[in-house]
Amino acid sequence: MPEITLAQGQAHIRMGSSIGQPLTRWEGVLKTTGTARFAADQHQAGMVYACLAVSSIARGRVTSLDVAAARAHPGVIEVMTPANAPALALHPDAKHHPFMFRLDLLQSDAVRFANQPIAVVIAQTLEAATEGAALLAPRYEEQPARTGLDSATPFTPPFIGAGSPGAESHGDIEAGFAAASVRIEVEYDTPAQYHNPMEPHAIVAAWDGDRLSIDTPSQGMAMAQQRIAGLFGISPENIHIRSPFLGGGFGCKGMISGPQILGIMAARLVGRPVKLVLRREQMFGPVGHRAPTRQTLHLGADADGQLTALIHHARTATSTFDDFIEPAANASHSLYASPAIRTTHDAVRIDTGTPLFMRAPGEAPGSAALESAIDEMALACGMDPLAFRLKNYADVAPMTGKPFSSKALRACYQQGGERFGWAARPTAPRQMRDANGMLVGWGMGTAVFPALMFPAQAAAVLRRDGSGVVEIGAHDMGQGAWTALAQIAADALGLDRAHLEFRSGSSDLPDAGIAGGSAHTASAGSAIHGAGADVIAKLAALAMGDEASPLFGAGNAGVIARGGRLHRRDDEARSETYGEILARAGLEEIAGRGAVAPDQAAQAAYAMQAHGAVFAEVTVDPDFGQIRVTRLVGAFAAGTVINPRMVRSQYLGGMIWGVSFALHEHAAMDKRSGRTMNANFAEYHVPVNADVPSIEAILVDEHDEHVNALGVKGVGEIGITGTVGAIANAVWHATGVRVRSFPITLEQVMGL
Amino acid sequence: MNRFDYARPATLAEAVTAGALPNAAYLASGTNLMDLMKGGVARPSLLVDIGRLPGLDRIELLEDGGARIGAMVRNADLAYHPAFARRFPAVAEALLSGASAQLRNAATTGGNLLQRTRCAYFYDTASACNKRDPGAGCDAVGGENRLHAILGFSAQCIATHPSDFCVPLTALDAVVELLGPQGPREVKLEDFHLLPGSTPERETVLEPGELITAVRLPAAAADFAAHARYVKIRERTSYAFAVVSAAACLRLQGGVVTQARIALGSVALKPWRARAAEAALCGQRADAAAFRQAAETALQDASPSGDNAFKIELARRVVVRALSLAASGTPARLPALPASAFSGEVAHA
Numbered sequence A: 001m002p003e004i005t006l007a008q009g010q011a012h013i014r015m016g017s018s019i020g021q022p023l024t025r026w027e028g029v030l031k032t033t034g035t036a037r038f039a040a041d042q043h044q045a046g047m048v049y050a051c052l053a054v055s056s057i058a059r060g061r062v063t064s065l066d067v068a069a070a071r072a073h074p075g076v077i078e079v080m081t082p083a084n085a086p087a088l089a090l091h092p093d094a095k096h097h098p099f100m101f102r103l104d105l106l107q108s109d110a111v112r113f114a115n116q117p118i119a120v121v122i123a124q125t126l127e128a129a130t131e132g133a134a135l136l137a138p139r140y141e142e143q144p145a146r147t148g149l150d151s152a153t154p155f156t157p158p159f160i161g162a163g164s165p166g167a168e169s170h171g172d173i174e175a176g177f178a179a180a181s182v183r184i185e186v187e188y189d190t191p192a193q194y195h196n197p198m199e200p201h202a203i204v205a206a207w208d209g210d211r212l213s214i215d216t217p218s219q220g221m222a223m224a225q226q227r228i229a230g231l232f233g234i235s236p237e238n239i240h241i242r243s244p245f246l247g248g249g250f251g252c253k254g255m256i257s258g259p260q261i262l263g264i265m266a267a268r269l270v271g272r273p274v275k276l277v278l279r280r281e282q283m284f285g286p287v288g289h290r291a292p293t294r295q296t297l298h299l300g301a302d303a304d305g306q307l308t309a310l311i312h313h314a315r316t317a318t319s320t321f322d323d324f325i326e327p328a329a330n331a332s333h334s335l336y337a338s339p340a341i342r343t344t345h346d347a348v349r350i351d352t353g354t355p356l357f358m359r360a361p362g363e364a365p366g367s368a369a370l371e372s373a374i375d376e377m378a379l380a381c382g383m384d385p386l387a388f389r390l391k392n393y394a395d396v397a398p399m400t401g402k403p404f405s406s407k408a409l410r411a412c413y414q415q416g417g418e419r420f421g422w423a424a425r426p427t428a429p430r431q432m433r434d435a436n437g438m439l440v441g442w443g444m445g446t447a448v449f450p451a452l453m454f455p456a457q458a459a460a461v462l463r464r465d466g467s468g469v470v471e472i473g474a475h476d477m478g479q480g481a482w483t484a485l486a487q488i489a490a491d492a493l494g495l496d497r498a499h500l501e502f503r504s505g506s507s508d509l510p511d512a513g514i515a516g517g518s519a520h521t522a523s524a525g526s527a528i529h530g531a532g533a534d535v536i537a538k539l540a541a542l543a544m545g546d547e548a549s550p551l552f553g554a555g556n557a558g559v560i561a562r563g564g565r566l567h568r569r570d571d572e573a574r575s576e577t578y579g580e581i582l583a584r585a586g587l588e589e590i591a592g593r594g595a596v597a598p599d600q601a602a603q604a605a606y607a608m609q610a611h612g613a614v615f616a617e618v619t620v621d622p623d624f625g626q627i628r629v630t631r632l633v634g635a636f637a638a639g640t641v642i643n644p645r646m647v648r649s650q651y652l653g654g655m656i657w658g659v660s661f662a663l664h665e666h667a668a669m670d671k672r673s674g675r676t677m678n679a680n681f682a683e684y685h686v687p688v689n690a691d692v693p694s695i696e697a698i699l700v701d702e703h704d705e706h707v708n709a710l711g712v713k714g715v716g717e718i719g720i721t722g723t724v725g726a727i728a729n730a731v732w733h734a735t736g737v738r739v740r741s742f743p744i745t746l747e748q749v750m751g752l
Numbered sequence B: 001m002n003r004f005d006y007a008r009p010a011t012l013a014e015a016v017t018a019g020a021l022p023n024a025a026y027l028a029s030g031t032n033l034m035d036l037m038k039g040g041v042a043r044p045s046l047l048v049d050i051g052r053l054p055g056l057d058r059i060e061l062l063e064d065g066g067a068r069i070g071a072m073v074r075n076a077d078l079a080y081h082p083a084f085a086r087r088f089p090a091v092a093e094a095l096l097s098g099a100s101a102q103l104r105n106a107a108t109t110g111g112n113l114l115q116r117t118r119c120a121y122f123y124d125t126a127s128a129c130n131k132r133d134p135g136a137g138c139d140a141v142g143g144e145n146r147l148h149a150i151l152g153f154s155a156q157c158i159a160t161h162p163s164d165f166c167v168p169l170t171a172l173d174a175v176v177e178l179l180g181p182q183g184p185r186e187v188k189l190e191d192f193h194l195l196p197g198s199t200p201e202r203e204t205v206l207e208p209g210e211l212i213t214a215v216r217l218p219a220a221a222a223d224f225a226a227h228a229r230y231v232k233i234r235e236r237t238s239y240a241f242a243v244v245s246a247a248a249c250l251r252l253q254g255g256v257v258t259q260a261r262i263a264l265g266s267v268a269l270k271p272w273r274a275r276a277a278e279a280a281l282c283g284q285r286a287d288a289a290a291f292r293q294a295a296e297t298a299l300q301d302a303s304p305s306g307d308n309a310f311k312i313e314l315a316r317r318v319v320v321r322a323l324s325l326a327a328s329g330t331p332a333r334l335p336a337l338p339a340s341a342f343s344g345e346v347a348h349a
């Protein structure tokens, strides 16, 4: 609840607050009973169904489509191809800013990656649309596909990820290596991975003149509005997006994708509401992915195990027609104190869909390689991996020398290590067996993720009946944003949760920024906090200026909002309800707004990031090389915890994704055709319950005065980082085999 | 999916008449067939639903010690049938190592035998596949073939049959009961699936319209109950097809093998009975050296069909493990993780 004094800003007090409570998701019952309506569950009168036809070649052009056969199929209404696709106001290949990604919207017959949309069939039923798409039987003029990291000449990108420089360095690298008595140079490979939320991209689009109404999952409704507005030449206000629930996003719903736009175009073409849902295999291509990397790490350390130099180079791949460069090497910027660090990137252009942000973009593959290399260096220095990390602990940000806004990483190491029992670990590999003779190994990794924040806005209203409303166009990806943000809102308004109406998930509400970069709680939460402070301040001003109020003249003493009442700060017995204040002022309600942006001064002064330490135990069958992660313990510090249940579930989910990255997940691409051969859930493996028999997340206490008003850092992505390396290091510790290619598969460790 | 007719015959006779119509397919639970239809790999014009035919859902434990399993018996119902599992523990273990609980609740005996290969190029209609389209070529050769065959393959097809269930069944001399337009007949499961040769499109000995009505285990199969195991290597702890699997069933007398049954899974386009290895093992002491020797014999004709040479040594080790586990005796209870390398642990069942 905000504590308002006229002289000072707001500070946060937590006693009796909603923040910090482990509430369950408010929509939990809806989801477990199947009554939550996701985009694909929506239905509109007169609605018809669209199905994409996608390319089976990776490069070339479509020479013919049997449109007649598709049209002749009973139920088919229309076939949308480059010949009849509605004209757009903006070319799909236009790129006015780095976040405008080029889309495939039937602008030509060219094919630039496998699974690119080449037509859309619209029909009375889903079945008819699907069969219509199959009947198109495309013919192609095919050119050889360029696949893999060696299939083209690399170029050096000036910018990577969300716009960081492609090469950065600090200190004197040559001097660092000259001072080193131990040097290693190692190369790690990570594969292409595809975001596969349970809910594929889906849209129900309906036009009314030049007004557009859509149901679609989105991690960034305001950005989607802008993009759609630009493409169709309409005003963003004419577009209403409803996105109350996402069945997962992981980055692939951050930017509106080509297939979603095709659904809107189809609706325009046939003049009726259209539903388009991607098939699982269509998730592998047009909606982004995590690019493969090949990373080289060159480390030097002195005789005491102190790093003297660190070079991290990442080769990655992007599409032939757009730029997204996985910023993998930047993982080496933030963790280990080396007097000299250099990170560089290069990339090849291959015949693939454009890669995009995927949960912990850059950090995930970068951390996998870095944390493995650090383990290799600890061994080369004859040190325990945790002792080596502590020896190289960064007390200030390694690249910039800035102090950290807060950093409880030592506590993470300590609490995680203790819980795991790390101290009992033998340094040499192949020393531990379980009762069945299985090899057992322990490994660890450090987790890190930047604490980001984006501009966001919120609105708050207090009503005479004692209730309040908070409105924000926030995005619930399943992470529990509705619940956690409503907790912040309840405190911001000084109301019990039951008296608060929380409106979210719709584009006609204030822009909450994008749900990405693990920044949604920080951004949207701060905006809500600000809106609450604003409306409470207005209410307090009314009361303090009203002679009839017990708060009259509270002035410099200030007031506290709690339980629907304002209290005098210096005498809490003097209070009155919001309703009383509004009634006397003759008001039905009073409104406030919050708008936040990152604090430039704080960002200039401090390095801001969340930290963690992950400890893994693996069991490996010595004959078969089959690996199982039998225990995972992660300890994370990420500032204020709004809802420990949600936060823990983010950490667990992140760590499980780490298991996936380390042991399972990869797109099996046919190098000849450029097609992904395991584009289904039977063969694109992610962990199942039996792969995660024991997993724990420890929430390490941390207070941060600088990141934002709430002291919140992000928790959504950090769990993957650290975990992949921890598992790889445990596999080495179990088997004595260092696998430098992910995922680690059984033939690499079965001792052939 | 193409448009198709749907028939739900009431009698076996009606079913086989309908099943013999051109381009008809029997529909059991559809866990494989529906996937194939959605992907355009199978395009039947008539689905003959055998789900309500009388008598196909019975598990009969025969007086002589054998068993007769109706074609529509669900995999889960069979595995959890206590008396069946006691007589044929390796079969129950294999069943429970397959797919997921949800799939096992649906998947049927007949459907499991007739499930198609998991070769990715077979499922991808844009790829060349001799099995789908005779004479088209085989894109698995030179492609993603890490999990493909190491035994019995041909230049025309290097795919495997992925069933777990079929592996102990083959080891135990199971017999498939068929009913066709020409009447009933029986085929040994070992002879039921065909190796690809130059006709990979011919997968089994089934004639058009022939229906599997039951699978029978002979009385002698129950003699192995005390020493029968199934081991399955997979790329995650559960819910994955086998990389390689093996069933081993032994009869021992004073530490000496008097009879052995060995079959391997996911190594060839049919469940692979290792008869020479069985013969070599008879009369030997049940020890590591003999098991390794048997494994060498079982794989003596193996060769890589692509990036899968590791499967050969892996298969040998799986045979050794299965034999060792079988020799040390069938556990009183099915392990929490059936057929798993990690079955020692008590974890998720």
Ligand SMILES: Cc1cc2nc3c(=O)[nH]c(=O)nc-3n(C[C@H](O)[C@H](O)[C@H](O)COP(=O)(O)OP(=O)(O)OC[C@H]3O[C@@H](n4cnc5c(N)ncnc54)[C@H](O)[C@@H]3O)c2cc1C
Pocket (backbone or CB within 6 Å): A681, A682, B025, B026, B027, B028, B029, B030, B031, B032, B033, B034, B035, B050, B071, B072, B097, B098, B099, B100, B103, B106, B107, B108, B109, B110, B111, B112, B113, B114, B115, B162, B163, B164, B165, B210, B211, B212, B213, B239, B240, B241, B242
């Ligand atoms: C994701 C996934 C994972 C799986 N993992 C495994 C695994 O690990 N191990 C394993 O062994 N299996 C696995 N399976 C395969 C599964 O066991 C089969 O799909 C199932 O057994 C098929 O049975 P069904 O009743 O659904 O057959 P259907 O799909 O209905 O039929 C399959 C085929 O058999 C024919 N058919 C069915 N019954 C008869 C009959 N009585 N007579 C003649 N023809 C018939 C049908 O026409 C069709 O061609 C998996 C399947 C999936 C989808």
Ligand code: SF4
Pocket (backbone or CB within 6 Å): B117, B119, B120, B121, B122, B128, B129, B130, B131, B132, B137, B138, B139, B140, B141, B156, B157, B158, B159, B200
């Ligand atoms: S291996 Fe067999 S099933 Fe696979 S593509 Fe070749 S012919 Fe088809």
